[in-house]
Amino acid sequence: MRVLVIGSGGREHALLIGLAKDPSVTDLHVAPGNAGTASLATNHAVDVASAPAVVALAQQVAADLVVIGPEVPLVLGVADALREAGIATFGPGAQAAQIEGSKAFAKDVMAAAGVRTAHSEIVDNPAQLDAALDRFGPTWVVKDDGLAAGKGVVVTADRAAARDHAAELLETGHPVLLESFLDGPEVSLFSFVDGETVVPLIPAQDHKRVGDNDTGPNTGGMGAYTPLPWLPDTVTAQIIDDVVKPVAAELAKRGTPFSGLLYAGLAIGKDGPAVVEFNCRFGDPETQAVLALLKSPLGQALNATATGTLDQLPPLEWADGAAVTVVVAAENYPGTPRTGDAIVGADADGVLHAGTKLDADGTVLSSGGRVLAVVGTGVDLAAARAQAYDRIAGIKLPGSHFRTDIGKAALEGRISL
Numbered sequence: 001m002r003v004l005v006i007g008s009g010g011r012e013h014a015l016l017i018g019l020a021k022d023p024s025v026t027d028l029h030v031a032p033g034n035a036g037t038a039s040l041a042t043n044h045a046v047d048v049a050s051a052p053a054v055v056a057l058a059q060q061v062a063a064d065l066v067v068i069g070p071e072v073p074l075v076l077g078v079a080d081a082l083r084e085a086g087i088a089t090f091g092p093g094a095q096a097a098q099i100e101g102s103k104a105f106a107k108d109v110m111a112a113a114g115v116r117t118a119h120s121e122i123v124d125n126p127a128q129l130d131a132a133l134d135r136f137g138p139t140w141v142v143k144d145d146g147l148a149a150g151k152g153v154v155v156t157a158d159r160a161a162a163r164d165h166a167a168e169l170l171e172t173g174h175p176v177l178l179e180s181f182l183d184g185p186e187v188s189l190f191s192f193v194d195g196e197t198v199v200p201l202i203p204a205q206d207h208k209r210v211g212d213n214d215t216g217p218n219t220g221g222m223g224a225y226t227p228l229p230w231l232p233d234t235v236t237a238q239i240i241d242d243v244v245k246p247v248a249a250e251l252a253k254r255g256t257p258f259s260g261l262l263y264a265g266l267a268i269g270k271d272g273p274a275v276v277e278f279n280c281r282f283g284d285p286e287t288q289a290v291l292a293l294l295k296s297p298l299g300q301a302l303n304a305t306a307t308g309t310l311d312q313l314p315p316l317e318w319a320d321g322a323a324v325t326v327v328v329a330a331e332n333y334p335g336t337p338r339t340g341d342a343i344v345g346a347d348a349d350g351v352l353h354a355g356t357k358l359d360a361d362g363t364v365l366s367s368g369g370r371v372l373a374v375v376g377t378g379v380d381l382a383a384a385r386a387q388a389y390d391r392i393a394g395i396k397l398p399g400s401h402f403r404t405d406i407g408k409a410a411l412e413g414r415i416s417l
């Protein structure tokens with residue numbers, strides 16, 4: 001099977017590592033890719049937001065399967081264009097991708113499916129902002145009602161900070177979503193979804209704030225671990241039965257069945273799981289940890305989802321133990337990152353590339369905010385953390401920073417339901 005992966009982050013590098021291990025995968029291509037993916041696949045400098053360009057590339061490399069990593073091409077209908085060209089594609093069409101692309105759409109689907117989520121209001125008129133803010137608090141959750149790569153979300157107990165963020169979004173023409181704050185530890189549960197068939201992966205937890213102990217601004221994700229020692233299997237089953245399956249069924253009922261990876265981001269509160277957000281693709285950096293433990297052939301699972309045969313896929317098999325991803329971010333991330341620095345240690349084991357590129361003489365340079373995703377595995381969370389941080393010790397990138405506490409609260413038994 002010839003596979004083309006779309007995207008250039010740590011998630012796509014992890015997908016390529018998994019695909020390269022699948023004996024049914026003969027040939028790997030990626031667009032645009034990064035310095036790390038170049039050693040596993042052929043990188044193609046193609047605009048992945050352009051459906052005609054992606055279709056042309058898929059035809060040129062005779063792809064049997066296209067796997068779309070990021071949300072932007074999905075929301076723009078690149079999967080629809082590939083399917084119309086007769087190419088099996090992992091990733092939802094534009095309408096089902098609205099589960100991530102429009103928070104208002106996601107709320108409507110959840111209401112129809114009877115799924116618990118935060119109370120929310122959309123504000124698109126600055127004159128209504130103050131009255132709307134008064135209906136929320138004492139913790140305000142202010143989101144961009146569109147794609148914002150996690151960075152558009154502000155969670156704060158400071159009303160003035162909430163107001164400033166909302167006003168800034170409105171000034172730039174973005175409707176604002178205000179939400180009630182959901183308490184409780186967060187879980188990311190990914191599922192392969194093919195219409196009403198749902199095959200869950202193992203639950204993971206992201207760390208969204210930039211600093212240790214969940215301080216500083218939100219980011220696209222600074223690290224993750226899996227599995228979650230504090231999450232009972234009964235709660236995972238509840239998430240699948242009460243959240244993922246009803247949403248998949250509702251999308252199918254609307255005539256826009258989901259095909260691909262449905263990411264449920266949840267808070268597990270006193271009354272059980274409630275949805276913080278849905279995403280229409282693999283999460284980053286949870287994917288790097290989750291796929292590190294997958295023993296089943298990844299290409300066959302993605303292909304079964306893409307070809308509508310997920311119900312015939314043998315049960316997924318997982319390695320025992322744990323996996324941890326720690327993101328190495330560029331100086332100033334999540335603000336405008338410093339780029340263009342040479343990285344030492346970028347080709348070591350467990351070092352996945354996110355924002356990197358090769359210069360003309362083959363040196364690996366930083367080229368984005370989240371630069372590397374370093375993965376450790378081990379018999380348990382302590383061992384996986386130790387390996388991830390050992391690996392990070394071998395990396396040199398001027399000005400870079402990473403969290404030192406990924407998975408630490410779970411390890412120390414400080415997360416409970």
Ligand code: GLY
Nearest residue numbers: 206221283284285
């Ligand atoms: N882990 C956050 C995201 O992928 O959106």
